[in-house]
Amino acid sequence: MTRFPGEDYIGRVEIFFHFDPLLALTTFIASRALFALFLPAVLTVLVTLVIGRVACGWVCPLGSLHQFFSFLFKKTKLLKPKKGKEPQIAWKYYLLIFILISSLFTLDLVGIFDPLSFLVRSFTISVLPVVSLAVSNLMGILYQVGLTSLGDSLVQFFENLDINIVFLQGLFIGLIFVGLVLLNITRERFWCRYICPLGAFLGFLSRWNVLTLRIDEDKCIDCHLCSIQCQTQANPYPNEEWKSSECIYCFTCSSICPTNAIGFPLRLAPEHMKSIDLSRRKVILTSFLGILAAPFFRIAPTRTRASEKLIRPPGALPEEQFLQKCVKCGECMKVCPTNALQPAMTEAGPEGIWTPMLVPEIGYCEYYCSLCTQVCPTGAIQELTIEEKNKLKMGTAWVDKNRCIPWKFGNPCIVCEEHCPVSPKAIKFIQNSVEQPDGTIRTAQAPVVDMETCTGCGICENKCPVVDAPAIYVTSIGETRSERNQVLLDLLENEQDPYSE
Amino acid sequence: MKRREFLKDLTVGSLMLRISPHLLAQASSYPDLAVIEGESPSLITKEAVKYLGGMQHFIAKGDKVLVKPNIGWDRKPEQAACTNPDVIKTLVELCLEAGAKEVKVMDNPCNPARRTYVRSGIQKAAKEAGAKVPLPNKHKLKKLAIHGDSIKDWEVYTDFVEADKIINVPIAKTHSLSRVTLGMKNWLGAIGGNRNQLHQNLDLAVIDLAAFFKPVLTVLDAYRMLIRNGPQGGRISDTKLQKTVIAGIDYVAVDAMGATLFGINPKELRFLPLAQQKGHGEFDLEKLKIEKRTI
Numbered sequence: 002m003t004r005f006p007g008e009d010y011i012g013r014v015e016i017f018f019h020f021d022p023l024l025a026l027t028t029f030i031a032s033r034a035l036f037a038l039f040l041p042a043v044l045t046v047l048v049t050l051v052i053g054r055v056a057c058g059w060v061c062p063l064g065s066l067h068q069f070f071s072f073l074f075k076k077t078k079l080l081k082p083k084k085g086k087e088p089q090i091a092w093k094y095y096l097l098i099f100i101l102i103s104s105l106f107t108l109d110l111v112g113i114f115d116p117l118s119f120l121v122r123s124f125t126i127s128v129l130p131v132v133s134l135a136v137s138n139l140m141g142i143l144y145q146v147g148l149t150s151l152g153d154s155l156v157q158f159f160e161n162l163d164i165n166i167v168f169l170q171g172l173f174i175g176l177i178f179v180g181l182v183l184l185n186i187t188r189e190r191f192w193c194r195y196i197c198p199l200g201a202f203l204g205f206l207s208r209w210n211v212l213t214l215r216i217d218e219d220k221c222i223d224c225h226l227c228s229i230q231c232q233t234q235a236n237p238y239p240n241e242e243w244k245s246s247e248c249i250y251c252f253t254c255s256s257i258c259p260t261n262a263i264g265f266p267l268r269l270a271p272e273h274m275k276s277i278d279l280s281r282r283k284v285i286l287t288s289f290l291g292i293l294a295a296p297f298f299r300i301a302p303t304r305t306r307a308s309e310k311l312i313r314p315p316g317a318l319p320e321e322q323f324l325q326k327c328v329k330c331g332e333c334m335k336v337c338p339t340n341a342l343q344p345a346m347t348e349a350g351p352e353g354i355w356t357p358m359l360v361p362e363i364g365y366c367e368y369y370c371s372l373c374t375q376v377c378p379t380g381a382i383q384e385l386t387i388e389e390k391n392k393l394k395m396g397t398a399w400v401d402k403n404r405c406i407p408w409k410f411g412n413p414c415i416v417c418e419e420h421c422p423v424s425p426k427a428i429k430f431i432q433n434s435v436e437q438p439d440g441t442i443r444t445a446q447a448p449v450v451d452m453e454t455c456t457g458c459g460i461c462e463n464k465c466p467v468v469d470a471p472a473i474y475v476t477s478i479g480e481t482r483s484e485r486n487q488v489l490l491d492l493l494e495n496e497q498d499p500y501s502e
Numbered sequence: 503m504k505r506r507e508f509l510k511d512l513t514v515g516s517l518m519l520r521i522s523p524h525l526l527a528q529a530s531s532y533p534d535l536a537v538i539e540g541e542s543p544s545l546i547t548k549e550a551v552k553y554l555g556g557m558q559h560f561i562a563k564g565d566k567v568l569v570k571p572n573i574g575w576d577r578k579p580e581q582a583a584c585t586n587p588d589v590i591k592t593l594v595e596l597c598l599e600a601g602a603k604e605v606k607v608m609d610n611p612c613n614p615a616r617r618t619y620v621r622s623g624i625q626k627a628a629k630e631a632g633a634k635v636p637l638p639n640k641h642k643l644k645k646l647a648i649h650g651d652s653i654k655d656w657e658v659y660t661d662f663v664e665a666d667k668i669i670n671v672p673i674a675k676t677h678s679l680s681r682v683t684l685g686m687k688n689w690l691g692a693i694g695g696n697r698n699q700l701h702q703n704l705d706l707a708v709i710d711l712a713a714f715f716k717p718v719l720t721v722l723d724a725y726r727m728l729i730r731n732g733p734q735g736g737r738i739s740d741t742k743l744q745k746t747v748i749a750g751i752d753y754v755a756v757d758a759m760g761a762t763l764f765g766i767n768p769k770e771l772r773f774l775p776l777a778q779q780k781g782h783g784e785f786d787l788e789k790l791k792i793e794k795r796t797i
Contacts, residue, residue, distance in 0.1 A: 008620075137641075140641060141641055144641045144642070152641060153636065153639070156637075156639050156641065157636070157637070160616065160637050163616065338614050338616070338617060339614060367576060367613060367614065367617065368576065369576050369577075369617075369621065370576075370617070406702060412702045413679055413701060413702060413704070414679075414701050414702060415678050415679040415701060416698040416701050418678055419677070419678065419679070419701075419733060419734075420612060420734075421734075422734060422736065423736065424731045424734075424735060424736025424737045424740055425731055426731055430678065446678065446679075464612070464698055465698075466696060466698040466699045466701070466702075468696065
């Protein structure tokens, strides 16, 4: 789990993603680049080629979660596996084809469906905040009944976990997560059976593996228990119908078999097993959909014109490349110390849903922090040292003179200037006299933004005492990563240290 | 007793209470202010407290003490945005030596507390000295009556109210609204709520807050002070090595003395004469007994 220990640099918490060959493949295809980050995914591929989808059954955390809930639903009799015709398992294969084809046209949709992205995103944006807030409420009760020392130690413990609790779309993303968990009531491991494109990818690879199911015909009493209880519709009985591409080696069948007829002997010359039968027509149709997906997702103007609200994290690649690489996993949002990074809804266009953006009304970019750049699994946010980060602009602050306290009322304030972290400050003052409705004239120091030194970190907007719609606000213009989203041409020409003699 | 009489008595009484420590201090042989310069932050702090009568003069056996540094910003000690960790460490040690039952060190920073506590070096230093260093806990925020002229009530961290004695340990910095931030402004770090709104009437706000928290001792850290780009600074060139601490019971006097480090005449700072008018202390340095030493 990603958490901040109070230091500037953290280890490779994102390494889990690098074992995911689907993320690797689609990111490579969409961004037209191979990079060494995803080397561990080769291991997953090799393991699957040799011994099948063991990763699905024994490693995948989302698989374990669905397994756990399936178990729970079975215990509570909400889920009763029955004998009978099961739905098509082919859907996840079509989804995989669709994702791969669309990535060929640089549309990277994998993040929406990849199990690891899905899991980390759901936990970051919804599950962990809910748990954290629930505990916080409980602690509130502890304090109310006077158990302060117990409350203190619990608060300290949870502070150390450093969980961000404010998220746009928290409920929305949470409902998707809950919905998918509840689908386990209809079929065990619903996600793994019908949706998971990574499972489908590994399924393709596992068709020739050496770990094959074998039923001892002499012992078998044709009770069908193995097929009924199979977690993934791998169909152990009859033996020749077993699908190695679906089996996740949970060994439920062999342990449930009343006569111990099922084993998984190693076969060095694997025989051809029943594979997924994809209809050729549907594959072609899916491919067409994949081709159409890219333009369909790009009818919106987000690629031709920068969105003012779309302030990307520091180190984010230029928008087009960013969208090709970002897998919407939410690692950056999780690690942000001020909770500033939020999942986009429409700001980045349809293809940019759940990509990170800085929302200064919720948090701001902490000056001496580059954690989000360190945890990005695909390099959509490039890894930066703190010094490198502080040379970048994410956007520019603007003063709304109609709302700013000194500009509008002639009252003192200076809160934005006080919080501005750069030295010399990007917010400076001019004396402003303003006539009030009663005819009096008041004078106060009023803020003006120095475009040259402003980094667009958003702390001014975040701390502005005009809380509903801050009187100073950041928009994306001036961001270093964009050549077009600029306002003053000669900004970078005279970089002078105003303190140097 | 009639209401009016009661209020009158209350006003007179509270004024007496507020002035009396100051009068007592003058009556004793101890100076009003100890201004100590020297190479070691720890030694000058010890020396300053010694001149004021030693820590046992302020802390009784079994006291729960709260030491309030400025941990406002995610900045390193050499950037002089937060109180010097050695000064804090020394004060915690002195409190424990004087028999304090518990010493807490805390602040409500502008940047996230977990970061500022670490980067300022204060968390480590204070823990080493034996203090508890709790993060500001929202469950402990309570709206309390401040009884001020500008602040009637505000959300306060109850840690500050529960402590028997409070020691204020600000750092000397520039500030574009109050010109300098010293001891009295440091109390904005003991409160929650939308405290940024207080800037519209900052001079009155800091007077009310200082009177509410009533530190038994104020130790102004000017070992390395921030002379521009305050209150955060950033570059080492924004700071100046002054190698001084200023300690006193009268927080108005400490702030007045602190202002002179910036070359500012105390009477130019609106909140100092105002605080004196309200009877919180003396800002006229001529009238104070000041012990200045270099060690």
